Amino acid sequence: MPTPPKTRPARRGRLVTAVLTAVALVAVTGLTACADESAAGDGGKGPLRIGYQRFGGLSLVKARGAAPGVEWSLFESGPALTEALKAGSIDIGQVGEAPPVFAAAAKIPFSIIGTSVPIPQGEAVLVKADSPYRSFADLKGRTIALNKGSNVHWLLVRLLEANELTLKDVNVKYLKPAEGRPAFDNGQVDAWVIWDPYFALAEQPGVRVLADATGLASNREYVLAAPGAVKNRTDDIRAFLQQYRTVTDWGIANPEERASTLAPELKIPEDVTSRALARSAKPLAPVTPAIGDELQAITDSFVTLELIPGPVDIRSRIDDRFSAVLQ
Known part of the structure; x- marks a missing residue:
């Protein structure tokens, strides 16, 4: 009988090695993915990502360096910020009273974790x-x-x-x-x-x-948060909101220093900054069922006018777990 070619065992060995290598790679990849998912959900991976708008209370927090370690992203308007929440590129953001309504109508996931007193x-x-x-x-x-x-x-x-x-x-x-x-x-x-x-x-x-807006609209600020951040980084968010409140209260008590601190951050003249802050910088406030009712009334009006598709239940977005630090 003819002698089998000597190359066959070698080819068979290489095939087995390749298969085992592939299996090992799959196993390692799976373990790595699991590790990444675990790290992402442990509340300690990476900086807290904050979306802010020019002038809002968060601008003052940034200007004073009161929240070291966070990652800041600037947005021209609330709708642009809620799109970033949708994309998963920020954890927290501050907007006016209509952006949450339009975002909820667009099925963007978020929770409403804070607000302000009215700023008409x-x-x-x-x-x-x-x-x-x-x-x-x-x-x-x-x-x-x-x-x-x-x-x-x-x-x-x-x-x-x-x-x-x-x-x-x-x-x-x-x-x-x-x-x-x-x-x-x-x-x-x-x-x-x-x-x-x-x-x-x-x-x-x-x-x-x-x-x-006097006598017509509250024009409150609202603090929105990604559900994953609320669930997995509760302590980080609570600590950040405490700083947000502390800096906001400091600014209200020290209007001249607030304006001189914020004007360079905003890149606008200090006298303009002072004028705007005098009427628009207000204390933070906790979210309550009454706030949910207020937002729901706004939402229902937009639905009635066919500016957004309905129905939209925005009351269910209210999350008061951080209210104690915003009192």
């Missing part, structure tokens, strides 16, 4: 000083610019209701703050609904405040 003077409708508009009702048939899904969106709804107008009575142009200012300055829109500090920056000679 911190948002307003601006018109040119030489314009013929003397009340919001005078804007019927005119073009109004605002950031879609931000706090000012709710102010627009309330102003329309108060003046017996509807969305069909005005031409709404959705513009981000960086787009709204030049459109307003160049006369491309008749009015601009905006919040601080953009509001304060636009208060130049030739500009007039037509109306603010």
Whole structure:
């Protein structure tokens, strides 16, 4: 009988080795994945990732270096910040009262873990000083610019209701703050609904405040958190919120130092910073069932106006486990 080729055992050995190597790699990969998942859920992996907007209380925390070790991400508006929550790129963020509503309607997962006292003077409708508009009702048939899904969106709804107008009575142009200012300055829109500090920056000679949110909207700040962070990093979040509250209270008690600290962070003049802070920097507050009711009423109005799909249960997003540090 012919002698079997000597290469066959070698090939067979190489095949067995390859199989065993593949199995080992799969096992190691699986163990590594399990280790990564465990580390991600142990509440101690990586910095707490904070999303903030220019001017909000979180800007002061950052400017003072009061929360070392956190990772900061700046957003122009609340809707952009909630998109980051959706993407999983931040753990906590601060927004106005409409962004949580639009985010909940979009099925973005988050919990509402904190709020502030009302800040109605911190948002307003601006018109040119030489314009013929003397009340919001005078804007019927005119073009109004605002950031879609931000706090000012709710102010627009309330102003329309108060003046017996509807969305069909005005031409709404959705513009981000960086787009709204030049459109307003160049006369491309008749009015601009905006919040601080953009509001304060636009208060130049030739500009007039037509109306603010007094008696119409609370304009609270809301602190949102990713569910995974709330579950796995409870102590980290509690410690951060304690610092947030401490710095906010310090700023209210020391307005001049607050303005000098925050102006470089905001990259705006100190006098503008002071003016905006005087009306818009308010104490933090815990979330309560009443806050849930307030947000639900806003949500239901947006659903009725078909600005968002419904129904949306935003009350269920309220999480009061951190309320003790925000009292």
